[in-house]
Amino acid sequence: MGFGKAAQIAREGLAGESQEMFRLREKLRNTLERELDEIYINGDLEKRLPGNLNMSFAYVEGESLLMGINDVAVSSGSACTSASLEPSYVLKALGVGEDLAHTSIRFGIGRFNTEDEVDYVAARVIDVVRRLRELSPLYEMAKEGIDLKSVSWATNT
Amino acid sequence: MAYSDKVIDHYNNPRNVGALSKEDPNVGTGLVGAPECGDVMKLQIRVNEESGLIEDAKFKTFGCGSAIASSSLATEWVKGKTLAQALEIKNTDIVKELSLPPVKIHCSVLAEDAIKAAITDWKKKHDQKD
Numbered sequence: 001m002g003f004g005k006a007a008q009i010a011r012e013g014l015a016g017e018s019q020e021m022f023r024l025r026e027k028l029r030n031t032l033e034r035e036l037d038e039i040y041i042n043g044d045l046e047k048r049l050p051g052n053l054n055m056s057f058a059y060v061e062g063e064s065l066l067m068g069i070n071d072v073a074v075s076s077g078s079a080c081t082s083a084s085l086e087p088s089y090v091l092k093a094l095g096v097g098e099d100l101a102h103t104s105i106r107f108g109i110g111r112f113n114t115e116d117e118v119d120y121v122a123a124r125v126i127d128v129v130r131r132l133r134e135l136s137p138l139y140e141m142a143k144e145g146i147d148l149k150s151v152s153w154a155t156n157t
Numbered sequence: 158m159a160y161s162d163k164v165i166d167h168y169n170n171p172r173n174v175g176a177l178s179k180e181d182p183n184v185g186t187g188l189v190g191a192p193e194c195g196d197v198m199k200l201q202i203r204v205n206e207e208s209g210l211i212e213d214a215k216f217k218t219f220g221c222g223s224a225i226a227s228s229s230l231a232t233e234w235v236k237g238k239t240l241a242q243a244l245e246i247k248n249t250d251i252v253k254e255l256s257l258p259p260v261k262i263h264c265s266v267l268a269e270d271a272i273k274a275a276i277t278d279w280k281k282k283h284d285q286k287d
Binding site: 060061064068087098099134135136138140148 | 168189190191217220222
C-alpha cells in the first residue's frame with residue numbers, strides 16, 4: 001500500500017519537482033559563478049541529477065569551507081572529514097586533479113528546499129570563500145602570477 | 158568532526174594573518190605542505206637584529222580548520238621568542254593546546270615544520286649576508 005502511494009506521488013510530482021530543483025540548482029550555480037572567480041563544476045551539467053551541484057572552489061580547502069557554513073548540510077568532496085585524508089575517488093575518476101579535488105563541495109537540493117534557502121546558502125558560501133581566500137597562501141601566490149604547478153612543493157608523504 | 162572550542166576560535170578569529178615582505182633581510186619565510194595533500198602553510202617571522210627576538214609573525218594557510226588553527230597558534234607562540242626557543246615548540250604542544258584528534262595530528266606536524274622552515278630561511282639569508 002505504502003509503496004503504491006509513493007509511486008503514485010512520484011508519478012504525479014516527479015516532472016514538476018525535477019524542474020523546480022533544476023531551477024534552484026541553476027540559480028545557486030549562476031549566483032556563485034557571478035560572484036566568485038575560479039570555481040569549477042565537477043561532472044557533466046547535462047547528464048546530472050537536477051538537484052545536484054558539485055563544485056570546486058580553487059585555493060579554498062573543502063573542509064575549512066564546510067566549517068564556515070556549518071549551519072548548511074553539504075558534504076566535502078574530499079573525505080578529509082572521515083578517517084581518510086584522500087580526496088574523493090569519484091572526482092579523481094572524473095579527471096579532477098587532486099589539488100582541485102581538495103576544494104570541492106557537493107550541494108544537494110531536495111523537494112523541500114525553498115528559494116530563500118538557496119539564496120541564503122549562496123550568500124554564505126560567497127562570504128566564506130572570500131574570507132578563506134584572503135587566508136590562502138595559494139590564492140596569494142596565484143594572484144602574484146606564480147604557476148602553482150611549477151612550485152616544487154615539499155611533499156610530506 | 159567535532160572541533161574543540163580553541164580550534165573554532167582560531168578559525169573564526171585567526172591571529173596574525175597576512176604577509177611580511179620576503180625582500181626584508183630580517184624576514185624568514187617557511188612554505189610547507191602541498192596542494193595535492195590538502196594542506197599548505199606559509200609562516201613568516203621577522204627577527205629583531207639587536208634583540209634576536211622574533212618581533213613579528215604572519216601566516217596564511219590552505220587547509221582544514223585544524224590546519225588554520227595550528228598555524229595561527231604557531232604565530233602566536235613564536236612571537237617574542239628567540240630562534241632557539243621557537244625551535245623548541247613541538248607539534249605535541251600544539252596537539253595538546255588545541256585538543257586535536259588523531260586524524261588531525263599531521264596539521265600540528267606541518268605547523269612545527271613551518272616554524273622550522275621559516276627559521277631555516279632566515280638563517281640562510283643571514284649566512285649569505287655575513
